[in-house]
Amino acid sequence: AQTVTQSQPEMSVQEAETVTLSCTYDTSESDYYLFWYKQPPSRQMILVIRQEAYKQQNATENRFSVNFQKAAKSFSLKISDSQLGDAAMYFCAAIIQGAQKLVFGQGTRLTINP
Amino acid sequence: NAGVTQTPKFQVLKTGQSMTLQCAQDMNHNSMYWYRQDPGMGLRLIYYSASEGTTDKGEVPNGYNVSRLNKREFSLRLESAAPSQTSVYFCASSLTSVAKNIQYFGAGTRLSVL
Numbered sequence: 001a002q003t004v005t006q007s008q009p010e011m012s013v014q015e016a017e018t019v020t021l022s023c024t025y026d027t028s029e030s031d032y033y034l035f036w037y038k039q040p041p042s043r044q045m046i047l048v049i050r051q052e053a054y055k056q057q058n059a060t061e062n063r064f065s066v067n068f069q070k071a072a073k074s075f076s077l078k079i080s081d082s083q084l085g086d087a088a089m090y091f092c093a094a095i096i097q098g099a100q101k102l103v104f105g106q107g108t109r110l111t112i113n114p
Numbered sequence: 115n116a117g118v119t120q121t122p123k124f125q126v127l128k129t130g131q132s133m134t135l136q137c138a139q140d141m142n143h144n145s146m147y148w149y150r151q152d153p154g155m156g157l158r159l160i161y162y163s164a165s166e167g168t169t170d171k172g173e174v175p176n177g178y179n180v181s182r183l184n185k186r187e188f189s190l191r192l193e194s195a196a197p198s199q200t201s202v203y204f205c206a207s208s209l210t211s212v213a214k215n216i217q218y219f220g221a222g223t224r225l226s227v228l
Contacts, residue, residue: 004156033213045157045204045219052214091156095213100145100164101172102217104156 002027004094006105013082014113020067021077021108023092031097034068034075039089039107048090051075079110087112116140118220120205126226127195135190135223137205143218145211146188148172148180150201151222157204163188164211195227 003026013019025034036048051059051068058066063083067076075094079086092105121136139146144165149157149172159172163182177199179191188207192199203223208215 031213035216037219043202043222043224045206045222047216047218050216093156097213099213100147100162100170100211101159102149102157104158106154106156 002029002094002096002099002103004092004103004105006092006108008108009106010109010111012111012113013079015082015084017082018078018080019082019110021079021090021092021110023075023077023105025073025075025092025094025103027073027094027096029096033095033097034066035093035095035102036064036066036075036077037091037093037104038086039091040087045091049077082112084112084114086110118205118207118218120203120220120223122223123221124224126228127192128228129196131195132191132193133195133225134192135203135205135225136187137189137220138187139205139207139218140186141207141209141218142185143207143209144185145208145215146182147206147208147217148178148188148190149204149206150174151204152201160190160203162211192225195225197227199225200227201225 034051093102147162148160161180205220206217
């Protein structure tokens with residue numbers, strides 16, 4: 001079975017600082033994709049970043065980057081230079097090749113302190 | 115750019131009432147999905163449609179029916195609403211159901227069943 005676990009229900013960081021959100025997953029498949037989605041108070045689910053399991057290089061998207069440790073089945077999100085607009089729920093998600101459903105973690109609520 | 119549009123945004127039902135949640139996408143995507151989000155949990159797949167004319171059950175299909183009306187529209191119906199169906203419902207779409215394709219989400223419908 002495929003599972004995704006986010007062990008940090010809440011995190012907070014000072015504006016302009018760096019924060020890392022943790023995510024672990026479990027799958028016996030070798031071909032899969034990992035995602036981080038952001039859900040602000042508006043409820044809209046917004047894709048932050050995507051990582052292909054077959055790629056060793058960590059994905060980056062402006063201030064957002066991941067630390068993908070395939071052997072450890074870990075997929076953390078680093079947000080640099082945190083901004084007030086980064087405050088949101090962040091969900092880690094995974095999908096294996098051949099499957100249709102994204103499997104989501106429980107989410108981490110990120111607060112940015114001015 | 116509208117993307118994925120869901121209606122209504124909010125709905126309150128009494129136990130036993132029926133309703134249909136509407137979803138439309140304007141990205142010419144082939145695959146569409148319905149998820150539900152409960153407090154403290156990530157999204158879980160209810161039903162999906164890999165292509166026009168096909169629908170399949172997801173993780174939590176009981177109590178729901180779906181219709182892929184055409185390529186653009188995918189509706190979710192609650193025939194006899196129950197309090198356990200109180201949740202936030204998200205529609206999503208992707209180019210195809212292949213895992214690498216990003217799923218784009220609507221803004222959600224908050225449903226309360228009394």
